[in-house]
Amino acid sequence: MELLEGINWGLLAPLFIIQLILLIVSLVDLSRIEKTNGPKLLWVFIIIFVNIIGPILYFVIGRRND
Amino acid sequence: MSLIQIQGVKKSFQGNEVIKGLDYNLEKGKCIALLGPNGAGKTTTLRMLSGIMKPTKGSITFSDAKKDGDIRHLIGYLPQFPVFYDWMSGIEFLQYVGKLAGLTNKEAKERSIELLELVGISDAKNRRVGKYSGGMKQRLGIAQAIIHRPQLVMLDEPVSALDPFGRREVLELLEGLKKETTILFSTHILNDAEEVCDEILFLHNGEIVESGTMEDLRERHQQAKIDLIFRKKTADMESTFKNHTLTQSILVDGNRISVFVTNVEQARKGFLKLISENDWQLDKFEISSMTLEDVFMKVVGK
Amino acid sequence: MSQWMTLFQKEILEMWRNFKWIWVPITFILLGVSEPVSSYYLPQIIKSFGGLPEGAIIDIPPPTAGAVLASGLSQYSTLGVLIIVLSTMGVIAGERKSGVAAMILVKPVFYLSYVTSKWAGSLLLVWFSLFIGYLSTWYYTGQLFDWVAFSDFLQSFVLYGLWLTVVLSITVFFSSALLAPGMAGFISLALTLVVSIFSGALSHLLEWSPAQLTSYASGLLSAGELPEHAMPASILSILVIILLLWLSVFLFKKKELAA
Numbered sequence: 001m002e003l004l005e006g007i008n009w010g011l012l013a014p015l016f017i018i019q020l021i022l023l024i025v026s027l028v029d030l031s032r033i034e035k036t037n038g039p040k041l042l043w044v045f046i047i048i049f050v051n052i053i054g055p056i057l058y059f060v061i062g063r064r065n066d
Numbered sequence: 067m068s069l070i071q072i073q074g075v076k077k078s079f080q081g082n083e084v085i086k087g088l089d090y091n092l093e094k095g096k097c098i099a100l101l102g103p104n105g106a107g108k109t110t111t112l113r114m115l116s117g118i119m120k121p122t123k124g125s126i127t128f129s130d131a132k133k134d135g136d137i138r139h140l141i142g143y144l145p146q147f148p149v150f151y152d153w154m155s156g157i158e159f160l161q162y163v164g165k166l167a168g169l170t171n172k173e174a175k176e177r178s179i180e181l182l183e184l185v186g187i188s189d190a191k192n193r194r195v196g197k198y199s200g201g202m203k204q205r206l207g208i209a210q211a212i213i214h215r216p217q218l219v220m221l222d223e224p225v226s227a228l229d230p231f232g233r234r235e236v237l238e239l240l241e242g243l244k245k246e247t248t249i250l251f252s253t254h255i256l257n258d259a260e261e262v263c264d265e266i267l268f269l270h271n272g273e274i275v276e277s278g279t280m281e282d283l284r285e286r287h288q289q290a291k292i293d294l295i296f297r298k299k300t301a302d303m304e305s306t307f308k309n310h311t312l313t314q315s316i317l318v319d320g321n322r323i324s325v326f327v328t329n330v331e332q333a334r335k336g337f338l339k340l341i342s343e344n345d346w347q348l349d350k351f352e353i354s355s356m357t358l359e360d361v362f363m364k365v366v367g368k
Numbered sequence: 369m370s371q372w373m374t375l376f377q378k379e380i381l382e383m384w385r386n387f388k389w390i391w392v393p394i395t396f397i398l399l400g401v402s403e404p405v406s407s408y409y410l411p412q413i414i415k416s417f418g419g420l421p422e423g424a425i426i427d428i429p430p431p432t433a434g435a436v437l438a439s440g441l442s443q444y445s446t447l448g449v450l451i452i453v454l455s456t457m458g459v460i461a462g463e464r465k466s467g468v469a470a471m472i473l474v475k476p477v478f479y480l481s482y483v484t485s486k487w488a489g490s491l492l493l494v495w496f497s498l499f500i501g502y503l504s505t506w507y508y509t510g511q512l513f514d515w516v517a518f519s520d521f522l523q524s525f526v527l528y529g530l531w532l533t534v535v536l537s538i539t540v541f542f543s544s545a546l547l548a549p550g551m552a553g554f555i556s557l558a559l560t561l562v563v564s565i566f567s568g569a570l571s572h573l574l575e576w577s578p579a580q581l582t583s584y585a586s587g588l589l590s591a592g593e594l595p596e597h598a599m600p601a602s603i604l605s606i607l608v609i610i611l612l613l614w615l616s617v618f619l620f621k622k623k624e625l626a627a
Contacts, residue, residue, distance in 0.1 A: 149467035
């Protein structure tokens with residue numbers, strides 16, 4: 001495939017890595033936190049299945065900041 | 067020596083007058099209980115004294131206040147439901163508050179360890195406060211209130227959230243604290259007040275209805291009381307005792323009738339005669355002087 | 369001063385414990401970098417999946433590096449602003465609502481220190497995140513397109529940072545003036561939006577508006593020189609920030625801690 005060859009993986013790899021970090025950190029935080037806005041299980045799904053936006057949504061809306 | 071002068075203090079919320087006028091001189095070195103039923107205005111009074119609320123009218127003057135009127139270095143305050151940063155550990159919170167109150171790093175650390183020991187939550191010092199039970203939070207709350215050795219410690223219902231065992235411990239803690247500082251604490255349980263305090267302020271409907279030392283109060287309200295407990299109470303009993311010439315007032319509680327009388331000797335004879343004449347089934351006949359609880363009930367007007 | 373540092377350190381620590389130091393910078397990186405990456409690969413993706421008729425030639429002229437960088441930056445004035453407001457709206461209102469503010473402020477803590485330490489903590493987070501995110505965007509733009517002069521990058525960074533600081537200060541102001549964090553966030557966002565729209569529509573009249581800093585930053589990137597009104601707009605922004613902070617402390621002091 002021409003498209004795949006044209007991609008500079010060295011440049012994109014770091015982005016995938018920090019995205020993964022974001023995913024892991026949000027899951028760690030979710031497991032530690034006592035209460036979320038809305039059911040916890042829902043947030044697990046959002047974080048895992050909504051690419052990039054999921055973890056950010058969790059931190060901004062789902063996390064209950066006192 | 068006077069620590070605080072409270073003059074004509076009133077507080078209204080949306081036109082609703084909760085505190086109707088307080089005048090009091092709080093003296094140094096005392097342990098004073100602010101006693102009253104729920105809704106009497108205890109919490110509001112303590113909040114005004116600690117400065118987190120301002121009186122609508124009147125003045126609260128601390129003799130050692132700073133020039134700008136700041137009194138916060140003089141006081142320690144524990145609200146009824148203390149709140150902490152849940153993400154901090156117990157010791158972190160104490161050190162944080164200690165440093166904010168002006169202790170150095172080292173002092174704050176040492177004092178925190180000492181206080182955690184004193185209030186009995188040393189084992190949990192590294193646990194996050196979010197995981198603490200209600201009783202542990204109350205203890206941490208007491209520790210944070212006294213960390214900077216304030217002149218006056220104000221505690222809002224410090225024992226009402228605790229189980230009997232914890233209550234015992236905290237009351238003993240207050241007993242020890244009495245030697246170091248002035249304590250003002252609110253409670254609706256008379257026993258707690260009686261146990262640790264020298265002085266009582268009865269608050270009812272936003273007013274101080276009675277105050278003084280335990281002895282003062284007992285003396286002032288000295289009256290003989292005759293407690294009568296019947297197996298079965300009949301309707302005419304109450305009115306008979308109430309209208310008796312020696313009776314001043316009566317309190318009725320189930321099968322118990324408490325009669326306050328002027329002359330004990332005459333009353334004893336009279337009452338016993340009355341009971342045998344009517345053939346009322348008496349279980350218990352007791353003569354006693356008025357307890358503080360009776361004073362409490364009487365001033366509150368129940 | 370040591371009291372201020374204690375308060376400030378607590379803010380920094382709190383942002384570690386709730387992972388703000390991780391997720392906000394990462395979000396800013398992803399937001400910014402997505403711009404050069406997508407404008408570089410999009411034409412290729414269209415080409416290979418587009419199923420265009422034989423012989424059709426798509427000829428999208430590649431954007432200039434300055435334009436790519438500017439559109440990366442513009443992500444921060446929409447989604448970036450949203451994240452800043454939503455994550456700082458509770459900074460004071462939340463503590464007062466929960467009652468912990470009363471616990472702290474019955475200690476001899478200066479109200480000025482309490483408010484400014486919170487502002488400063490958020491400030492550090494915003495500038496750090498913006499720097500990391502924007503630097504990555506600059507790097508990716510350089511790799512995929514062309515290199516923009518580093519001095520232009522730095523100047524546009526400062527202009528943008530200043531605007532985001534104004535947004536942050538507005539949020540802190542409403543957070544200390546109102547009791548409900550949600551309301552504080554909503555009003556801050558609405559105000560920011562209104563200021564931006566007005567400044568954009570009446571740009572010839574409101575040259576000194578802080579919201580213009582965003583267009584001055586992109587102007588700088590495309591033209592390579594600092595726009596004329598960037599300086600006065602910056603100075604006005606700083607004044608606005610100071611005024612907002614002062615008002616925050618003033619209003620906060622006047623309110624009773626216990627509701």
